[in-house]
Amino acid sequence: MAAFEGHEAALFHLGVSYENGRGVQKGLRLAAHFYRLAAARHHVAAQYNLAVMTAHGKGVKRDLEKALALILIAKQNTDLNPNVRLRLNQFQTAVETMLSNAQINRTEWQVVKLFGTRI
Numbered sequence: 001m002a003a004f005e006g007h008e009a010a011l012f013h014l015g016v017s018y019e020n021g022r023g024v025q026k027g028l029r030l031a032a033h034f035y036r037l038a039a040a041r042h043h044v045a046a047q048y049n050l051a052v053m054t055a056h057g058k059g060v061k062r063d064l065e066k067a068l069a070l071i072l073i074a075k076q077n078t079d080l081n082p083n084v085r086l087r088l089n090q091f092q093t094a095v096e097t098m099l100s101n102a103q104i105n106r107t108e109w110q111v112v113k114l115f116g117t118r119i
Helices: 008-020 028-039 044-056 064-074 082-096 101-115
Strands: none
Touching (some): 008 028, 008 044, 044 064, 064 082
């Protein structure tokens, strides 16, 4: 019921359930769908999980620039605890090693234009 009403934590947990096949038949496309819904509601873990799926092409088309954008958006949350920020930074570094400087700059520019803040 909570997920039906759009609660971001419930949507995130549905994504986890579908990604892992816990209580439901495993479905990566459905997992990505629920992560996307939670991510749009600023759920940082959903943004991270969707970024990982996007970087690896699990349930969605592989797109490293989109994965980087999701990480940069997640990092906009100033209330992140240090462990979460470290994990985001590590994944960002891993993705950036697979992108050119032009791709990184373009992605950063797009995130700044969308959210109006510096990264």
